[in-house]
Amino acid sequence: MLIQWTDQFATGNALVDQQHQALFAAINQFQEALDNAAGATQVDAMLEFLDRYVGEHFTTEEFLMLRSEFPDITLHKIEHERLMLRVTFIRDLRRQDPALAPAEGLARFLGDWLQNHIMQWDMALFNHMREHHLSE
Ligand SMILES: [Fe+2]
Secondary structure, eight states, rough: OOOOOOOGGSSOHHHHHHHHHHHHHHHHHHHHHHHHOOOOHHHHHHHHHHHHHHHHHHHHHHHHHHHHTEEETTHHHHHHHHHHHHHHHHHHHHHHOOGGGOOOTTTHHHHHHHHIIIIIIIIIHHHHHTTOOOOO
């Protein structure tokens, strides 16, 4: 099932919203590749992209947390790190041998994770920033 970005995911920060939309699109492309039984090369290229792009996106958010003195920065960063560990681990295993870590189910997991994470964690950050008049 594909995921759909709607206004409920809008944080009000233009850069973060753009990155979240790009992630929705990348996860959907990944899902479609898996659904169409794409070859390992294509699946791995998408996984490499997601690994890099998710990392860049988390850095953007973590910079905003630091700058706005977000009180739950440590817990929020741990959420990011747990996701990165999982994605990077699967990518690394697949670099050795794609059979070691089948990618089926990964796009769905990422889609669910992203939607829940935005609603629960990112919204808390941007609410904090708005309360302190730092939302840009
Ligand atoms: Fe986040």
